[in-house]
Amino acid sequence: MIDFGVSLYSYGGDFLVTMTLEDCLADVADMGATGIEILADTHIAGYPTPTAEWVDEWHRLVERYRLTPTCYSSWLDTRLRKDRTLTVDEAVPILERDLELAHRLGFTIIRPKLGVISLDLVPDPVWRETVERALPKAVEYGIRIAPEIHAPTPLKSKIVDDYLDLARQTEHFGLLIDTGIFQNAERSGTHSDSRYVFGNPDPALAAQVAREMSKPMNEDPADLVELMPYVFHVHAKFWDMTDELTDPHVPYDAIVKVLVDAGWTGSLSSEYEGPRDLYRASDMARRQQAMLRRLVAAQAAVAAP
């Protein structure tokens, strides 16, 4: 069964400004979604050592709003030190700490965002041994580890192949697919009210970076078919929704077809990344959830014998 979920990342402009954690969870429940994804570093007050009271409150809220924790998104900050990147010995306790906290909060998937070493986002090679050494804890807790395939990483790439090599050896390691890779229409690259400079402040370079970060990547959803056995979780990325409840940038009809035809079980987790205007995320998430439900029902009807 496909679960309809929401990542609290979506509430980036509203969280702790117009909405408390409980307001966000209540909003997710109100739109009929059931899966809940959090960013550990954002939504857990006192991360990585929340108080026992905070943890109790989390469980109370999840129960009250009848939500199921899905993915706990964390980071493996390989550039934690300025002079050098992390060693495996330093990285393992970080991943294990997040596995323990994810387990305490009831999550069954963890997405460690891995540091990279190249312009085409090859992950720091410490990832492999770090994950392998943390696997016993993942098995103990019943948690599956899933790095994220995110633009500009293509599905057909050495990065994905390297992940699959480990995924074929253990059921506790697989993929998280961010549907932004299927973006097939131009969009605005801005969603912040303040200015960012990434590295070199040269304006021409900044314009090029903004372009690279927002241009359509045009991956083919059909290329997902053979990966589906290894896909644990999907970020249903979106930047906007029309009044006709369609997505102007991401071909969700083709994506949903792959998921439904594969008989996939997992959470389609709404991840709104458009303008941060206050109160916008709740409306946008409802629009996308309505579209996803419509598409899943339509495809299921076609697929049924």
Added chain:
Amino acid sequence: MLETHVIQAKAFKNVGDGEPSGFQVAVRCPYYRGVWASLLEGAELVVDGETFASDSVRWTLGGTTYTADELAESTDVRWPFEEPAILTVDKPGGLQPGLHEVEVAVTWRWSYIPVEMQPTTNISERKLVLVS
């Protein structure tokens, strides 16, 4: 709760016993997540055109105050998403009551962005009132 703007209106004030020795401004983490202090490479302040270089800015996180150099060593200290950092600089006499043009440029490292595009700097500007 937080204000939307990176630069918070709350906590903008002169500091020091008696005659002000400087001033402080509260800044929420401009990232969408809290970060480890060692990822921070400093913050430069510009107030009414006067620049306070990043190595002269002291950071207060969780009630403890750090220099920019000390932050770099603090791999176990957090700048929590939910808690603005208090940035403090020396300025004998402090700032005059009234409206001030405040610019804050926070610089930090993202591990999952190519190193060629790092570090990241967020630049925010806001007019802030110093009440008294």
